Amino acid sequence: MFMSCVSLRNAGRPRAGMWTAIVFLILTGLAFAPAGSHADVPAGYYDTVVTSTPLQLRTTLHAVIDDNLKIPYTSSSTDTWNVLELADQDPGNSANILDVYKNRSYLKFGGGTGPYNREHSWPNSYGFPDDGATNYPYTDCHHLFLSDVAYNSDRGNKPYGACVPGATERVTDYNDGMGGGSGVFPGNSNWFDSILWQTWNGRQGDVARAMFYMDVRYEGGTHSITGAAEPNLILTDNASLIVTTSSNASVAYMGMLSVLLKWNAADPVDDRERSRNDVVYSFQGNRNPFIDHPEWVNAIFLPSTGPTITAVADVPADQGGQLQLTWQRNSLDAAGSLVPITQYVIQRFTTTWIDVATQPANASASYSLAIPTPDIASPATPEPWSQYRVVAVETGGLTHLSAVVSGYSIDNLAPPTPVVSLDQSGVPWVISWVAPAIPDFSAACVYRGDVTGFVPGTPLQCDAGTSYLEYDTALHYYVVQFADTHGNLSSFSAEVSPDVTDVPDAGAALTAITRVYPNPFNPLTRVAFSLGEPGLVRIDLFAADGRFMRTLLDESRGAGAFEIVWDGTDDRGGRLASGPYFLRLQSNGQIDTRKLLLLK
Numbered sequence: 038m039f040m041s042c043v044s045l046r047n048a049g050r051p052r053a054g055m056w057t058a059i060v061f062l063i064l065t066g067l068a069f070a071p072a073g074s075h076a077d078v079p080a081g082y083y084d085t086v087v088t089s090t091p092l093q094l095r096t097t098l099h100a101v102i103d104d105n106l107k108i109p110y111t112s113s114s115t116d117t118w119n120v121l122e123l124a125d126q127d128p129g130n131s132a133n134i135l136d137v138y139k140n141r142s143y144l145k146f147g148g149g150t151g152p153y154n155r156e157h158s159w160p161n162s163y164g165f166p167d168d169g170a171t172n173y174p175y176t177d178c179h180h181l182f183l184s185d186v187a188y189n190s191d192r193g194n195k196p197y198g199a200c201v202p203g204a205t206e207r208v209t210d211y212n213d214g215m216g217g218g219s220g221v222f223p224g225n226s227n228w229f230d231s232i233l234w235q236t237w238n239g240r241q242g243d244v245a246r247a248m249f250y251m252d253v254r255y256e257g258g259t260h261s262i263t264g265a266a267e268p269n270l271i272l273t274d275n276a277s278l279i280v281t282t283s284s285n286a287s288v289a290y291m292g293m294l295s296v297l298l299k300w301n302a303a304d305p306v307d308d309r310e311r312s313r314n315d316v317v318y319s320f321q322g323n324r325n326p327f328i329d330h331p332e333w334v335n336a337i338f339l340p341s342t343g344p345t346i347t348a349v350a351d352v353p354a355d356q357g358g359q360l361q362l363t364w365q366r367n368s369l370d371a372a373g374s375l376v377p378i379t380q381y382v383i384q385r386f387t388t389t390w391i392d393v394a395t396q397p398a399n400a401s402a403s404y405s406l407a408i409p410t411p412d413i414a415s416p417a418t419p420e421p422w423s424q425y426r427v428v429a430v431e432t433g434g435l436t437h438l439s440a441v442v443s444g445y446s447i448d449n450l451a452p453p454t455p456v457v458s459l460d461q462s463g464v465p466w467v468i469s470w471v472a473p474a475i476p477d478f479s480a481a482c483v484y485r486g487d488v489t490g491f492v493p494g495t496p497l498q499c500d501a502g503t504s505y506l507e508y509d510t511a512l513h514y515y516v517v518q519f520a521d522t523h524g525n526l527s528s529f530s531a532e533v534s535p536d537v538t539d540v541p542d543a544g545a546a547l548t549a550i551t552r553v554y555p556n557p558f559n560p561l562t563r564v565a566f567s568l569g570e571p572g573l574v575r576i577d578l579f580a581a582d583g584r585f586m587r588t589l590l591d592e593s594r595g596a597g598a599f600e601i602v603w604d605g606t607d608d609r610g611g612r613l614a615s616g617p618y619f620l621r622l623q624s625n626g627q628i629d630t631r632k633l634l635l636l637k
């Protein structure tokens with residue numbers, strides 16, 4: 038093998054870098070790494086792959102895996118036996134191989150005639166029966182597997198397909214944690230009839246991905262280094278196209294494509310398959326990309342569309358924290374789909390994509406789901422947003438991503454209107470309310486004005502408490518408003534104001550109106566007042582809008598308690614209208630005011 042590499046490299050063909058890499062691998066012994074360990078995909082190997090469309094993916098992937106080194110089928114130097122006995126080595130016993138169909142552990146015998154032989158999983162009778170120095174698919178180890186001789190014979194050149202109960206069973210051994218058992222379809226057995234071969238469940242994905250490799254690797258044309266003609270191998274569900282070719286053909290078919298897609302989903306890639314890929318790569322210089330990137334299988338052979346997010350909207354009538362996400366299904370999420378979608382996962386991007394909700398798939402044309410979000414609009418962050426996407430998950434775990442959208446939620450619920458009361462039983466007066474029974478209560482703000490119906494300006498107080506203490510016992514009007522944590526405001530409460538006649542007697546030693554009784558009154562009321570010191574005392578009457586009505590008293594008095602009577606008339610003796618009025622007492626620079634109510 039070393040000699041063949043050197044001779045190829047010395048031929049001066051383009052793309053010498055790949056051959057140099059192969060020689061390097063061989064010289065460093067990686068070519069003979071045990072099958073139980075596997076390396077990572079070489080850095081940059083798939084850098085030129087373009088995944089934007091199925092055709093671009095196929096074309097660029099073909100360019101990456103094209104032009105591998107041909108391993109001789111049988112040779113006194115390195116041949117396919119050497120490759121396959123490493124590639125199919127029993128993970129539990131490096132002296133043995135595990136065969137592809139029977140899952141039996143056989144002692145390696147190095148080639149020739151023994152209990153296992155080499156299986157062309159893409160039967161060479163379908164397109165490339167005549168081996169030779171230029172027949173690349175014939176010895177391509179990505180599709181050659183070691184197989185129990187009898188099972189290989191049973192398989193023959195039957196296309197891979199789905200059998201039904203009643204087909205002939207070929208059981209497997211239990212090895213490497215799988216296989217074994219018999220008698221119940223499908224169990225862990227291979228099955229076949231006169232037309233199709235159904236590989237057992239542990240190797241369905243392996244042979245399927247080998248078929249996908251063969252289709253993309255062989256696209257016709259010529260090997261760009263050796264110039265050898267190559268067939269175009271094509272997977273199909275059209276059985277009439279799958280025919281044997283008596284000689285090497287330019288186009289050939291194998292199947293059944295839809296079954297292979299299911300097998301790819303049902304039997305995901307495992308470490309043994311990855312190790313196999315590394316071993317074959319170390320000899321041939323090309324990889325099976327569908328082992329490294331299983332998601333490319335459906336992207337090429339079962340292209341789907343979606344999911345597509347059609348709306349991201351605030352959930353109405355809530356306190357915020359929810360978004361309604363609506364999307365159209367992935368096209369695989371349909372009745373009779375070859376590879377169904379099991380669920381949709383909604384993800385939000387923080388520093389990475391995290392799952393926030395799941396929606397089981399049920400072949401609906403579209404879905405709509407309320408999902409949680411930490412983004413709630415508020416005055417501080419009017420447009421907080423995160424990114425979201427929908428991930429459609431296939432039965433086998435492969436995913437299809439939607440485009441990314443962004444959104445945020447809104448708190449649509451303002452607090453209820455406060456119900457306020459005013460307690461004048463002592464000083465200070467207590468203006469109080471009940472805290473609203475809402476989860477996002479933030480503050481109650483108290484506003485004071487000097488006339489009824491005032492326009493609230495700067496609040497006296499804003500906090501999460503349930504009362505305001507008023508030491509100013511003059512006549513004022515009060516309203517209260519609630520706010521929530523997202524800046525939503527309630528309506529203003531009904532206005533409250535004190536009944537100033539109910540103020541307790543502040544004491545005879547003070548200059549003040551001490552009592553108005555009765556109040557409300559009709560037709561007479563008595564106004565008691567006290568003077569702390571002798572002097573001129575004047576008591577005026579005003580309407581509620583501040584208009585002067587009349588003077589009730591204007592004379593000198595000594596210190597002490599006094600009382601006058603007012604008959605509800607104005608200066609000219611006319612009866613005043615019903616409504617509130619105000620008394621203002623002035624003496625020695627002191628002022629006191631009282632509200633009184635005339636009722637008719």
Ligand SMILES: [Ca+2]
Nearest residue numbers: 239240243304
């Ligand atoms: Ca497998």
Ligand SMILES: [Ca+2]
Nearest residue numbers: 252255256270
């Ligand atoms: Ca092809």
Ligand SMILES: [Ca+2]
Nearest residue numbers: 351352355447
């Ligand atoms: Ca909302």
Ligand SMILES: [Ca+2]
Nearest residue numbers: 356448450521
């Ligand atoms: Ca709210």
